[in-house]
Amino acid sequence: MVKVLDKIIEFLFPPACPLCGTPVSIHGELCADCWIGINWIEDPKCVKCGYPFPTDLDLGGTPMCPTCASGKCELDWIRSACVYDSASRTAMLAFKHAGHVQYANFMSRAMIWALRDVDMDIDVVMPVPLANRRLFKRGYNQATLLARPIAKVVGVKMDLDSVRRIHRPDMGHKNARERAVNIHGVFQVVHPDRIRGKRILLIDDVMTTGATFSELHRVLMSAGALAVYGVTFCRVVRTV
Ligand SMILES: [Zn+2]
Numbered sequence: 628m629v630k631v632l633d634k635i636i637e638f639l640f641p642p643a644c645p646l647c648g649t650p651v652s653i654h655g656e657l658c659a660d661c662w663i664g665i666n667w668i669e670d671p672k673c674v675k676c677g678y679p680f681p682t683d684l685d686l687g688g689t690p691m692c693p694t695c696a697s698g699k700c701e702l703d704w705i706r707s708a709c710v711y712d713s714a715s716r717t718a719m720l721a722f723k724h725a726g727h728v729q730y731a732n733f734m735s736r737a738m739i740w741a742l743r744d745v746d747m748d749i750d751v752v753m754p755v756p757l758a759n760r761r762l763f764k765r766g767y768n769q770a771t772l773l774a775r776p777i778a779k780v781v782g783v784k785m786d787l788d789s790v791r792r793i794h795r796p797d798m799g800h801k802n803a804r805e806r807a808v809n810i811h812g813v814f815q816v817v818h819p820d821r822i823r824g825k826r827i828l829l830i831d832d833v834m835t836t837g838a839t840f841s842e843l844h845r846v847l848m849s850a851g852a853l854a855v856y857g858v859t860f861c862r863v864v865r866t867v
């Protein structure tokens with residue numbers, strides 16, 4: 628039944644690249660040219676937070692960025708598939724705000740690939756919660772759409788309701804300190820029994836300053852989590 632419906636949809640709406648409209652074979656996949664146009668994060672990168680270094684830099688086997696070297700990254704590790712730039716931004720904004728949920732296909736695949744070099748000791752996958760007000764307005768949590776295929780590949784369950792988020796106005800254009808202040812206290816663990824003793828992989832579409840992950844790490848660890856990791860589709864890369 629689902630297969631027939633897929634065929635009908637494909638006939639009515641032939642799959643096209645989300646960024647340029649070129650015909651592709653599967654819905655939600657990028658064409659080869661656009662795929663190449665995305666700034667995918669490769670080695671060398673920070674072993675802890677995945678911060679990408681210039682390719683000509685030889686930093687040895689375990690390169691670490693200044694933030695992680697000074698112990699300021701609380702999560703055990705973070706990975707991102709690509710750098711936040713005009714190409715990834717186009718795909719991400721359409722996915723997040725214009726209802727192009729099919730983009731979750733290539734985004735989550737890229738995120739799974741970004742996890743290739745980490746220790747996958749994970750008990751549960753948790754999309755960064757959205758405040759109810761925003762969820763009703765958008766109709767979906769973009770992080771949940773990205774998390775579902777990842778949970779399937781990792782072979783663990785998703786946790787969608789152990790942590791609640793209260794609504795606070797947007798954090799756009801705020802600096803790192805302001806974002807950290809703004810996010811402080813927005814997450815509340817409502818089922819600590821499901822968090823205790825768990826190694827949790829957080830999923831989000833974009834990492835800007837890392838304030839969201841840090842705050843979730845704080846509340847999850849105080850609820851008894853064993854470890855907290857994070858993966859995003861893209862991340863803002865500033866020169867460090
Ligand atoms: Zn394209």
Ligand SMILES: [Zn+2]
Nearest residue numbers: 673676692695
């Ligand atoms: Zn780092």
